[in-house]
Amino acid sequence: MPFISVTIGVLLLLVLMMVFKLNAFISLILSSLAVGLLEGMSPVAVMTSIQNGLGSSAGSLMLVIIFGAAVGKLLTDTGGAQRIALTMVHTFGKKxxxxxxVVTAIVVGIAMFFETGVVVLIPLVFSIAMVAEVPILYIGLPVIAALITMHGFVPPHPGPTAVAEIFHANIGKTLMLGLPIAIPAIVIAGPVYTKIFKKDFLEVEIPKALYTEKKFTEAEMPSFFLSILSATLPIIFIFIKTIVELVWPNSGIRSLTDFIGNAGTALLITFVVSLFTLGFSRGRHIKELMDSFSSSVSGIAMILLIIAGGGAFKQVLIDSHIDKYIAHLMEGSAISPLILTWLIAAVLRVSLGSATVAGMTAAGIVAPVAAATGVSPELMTLAAGAGSVGFSHVNDAGFWIIKEYFNLSLLKTFKTWTALTSIIAFMGLAGVLLFSLFI
Structure with a gap:
């Protein structure tokens, strides 16, 4: 039984890490192997699946994480992140x-995949918390709540846009309905949920290789314009790509915008630009800047390995056809198409880990039902998105990114990240059902 195999795999992973204190990467590989063998895959097939999962997960995120960390380290090492943090605190006040x-994360999350947004914003989260003298997670939890909600709910983000196409939903209507559903979900899962924790719980130790606590003088810091440019340039490139795709899909500049708007390319270009805006123009030498790059890469090496391990776990689940088994179980249900879509996406999310795979698979299963019943395709799109972002756990790369970047224990990651994604999923479903009374 696939559910039993997945359950055993997850339990084995938790035991290896929490009881035997095994490294997360090793634990993920052993658990992946166990699930594949339990599902009847041959040992060779399981190892092939693990290798494919390692390559696809690390390959798709390697440029993003490496150059995102490098830009973040440049911002902190040159005082750029401190300049942005000081400006925000002085403008809006500590209160x-x-x-x-959160507003910054919402804007960033519209265009960026969750992982990219985390890499770009985490250095700013650290700096803002330091300058405002508040716990790291007091800023961090609401920021990641905003990023994951936008990842699942709101076009023109690639995930919701792809699901909208399956349902033949209008992108503009989906955006107009998605925002009023997403914002309350962000508020409840972010700022409100954060209030239930004591201050000590919200304090975490920042990974040393990702941030420097040096206090820069006014003269040492770059200008706010150059600092914010380095922080937001990838977002600008991705926004340009998204706008061209939606407004001028057959334009001759698509090849250029698709290139610069690719998350890896955008961060690579941003890193090169930042070498000049934050480095050479400020009198810094190439060795100093390359030392910063080396430090950032060494700091995220284990993060990359763990994310790759999570990708291997997910790939074994897909290659053993657990998704098809789950889909078959759900097809005969007579419940509301909106609830059914949310439920299928949520179960797939728990089983497979990937929010994008969960949302698109759920949409593919339920699309014929939606067309036959006449339910709003825009609400169906949002129901799939809400289910797909919830209940993140050990088979999701996002789980490990949050755990490692915020230096959390497994239990603390469940209490924060898993809980807030679950709140977002239920809030999203509630919003969809509320709108269904009028649409």
Whole structure:
């Protein structure tokens, strides 16, 4: 039984890590192997699946994480992140700095995949928390809540846009309905949920290789314009790509915008630009800048390995056809198409880990039902998105990114990240069902 295999695999992973204190990467590989063998895959097939999962996960995120970490380290090592943090705190005040960070994450999350947004914003989260003298997670949890919600709910983000196409939903209507559903979900899962924790719980130790606590003088810091340019240039490139795709899909500049708007390319270009804006123009030498790059890469090496291990676990689940088994179980249900879509996406998310795979698979299964019943395709798109972002755990790369970047224990990651994604999923479903009364 696939459910039993997945359950055993997850339990084995937790035992290896929490009881035997095994490294997360090793634990993920052993658990992946166990699940594949339990599902009847041959040992050779399981290892092939693991290798494919390692390559696809690390390959798709390697440029993003490496150059995102490098840009973040440059921002912190040159005082750029401190300049942005000081400006935000002075502009909005310490009382409202959490709200300002959430708004920033919402804007970033519209265009960027979750992982990219985390890599870009984490250095700013650290700096804002330091300058505002608040716990790291007081800023960090609302920021990641905003990023994952936009990842699942709102076009023109690639995930919701792809699901909208399957349902033949209008992108503009989906955006107009998605925002009023997404914003309350972000508020409840972010700022409100954060309030239930004591201050000590929200304090974490920042990974040393990702941030420097040096206090820069006014003269040492770059200007706010150059600092914010280095932080937001990847977002600008991705926004340009998204706008061209939607407004001028057959334009001759598509090849250029698709190139610069690729997350890896955008961060690579941003890193090169930042070498000049934050480095050479400020009198810094190439050795100093390359030392910063080397430090950032060494700091995220284990993060890359763990993310790759999570990709291997997910790939074994897909290659053993657990997704098809789950889909078959759900097809005969007579419940509301909106709830059914949310439920299929949620179960696939728990089983497979990938929010994008969960949302698109759920949409593919339920699309014929939606067409036959006449339910709003826009609400169906949002129901799939809500289910697909919830209940993140050990088979999701996002789980490990949050755990490692915020230096959390497994238990603390479940209490924060898993819990807030679950809140977002239920809030999203509630919003969809509320709108269905009027649409």
């Amino acid at each position: 409202h700095v959490q709200a300002a960070a």
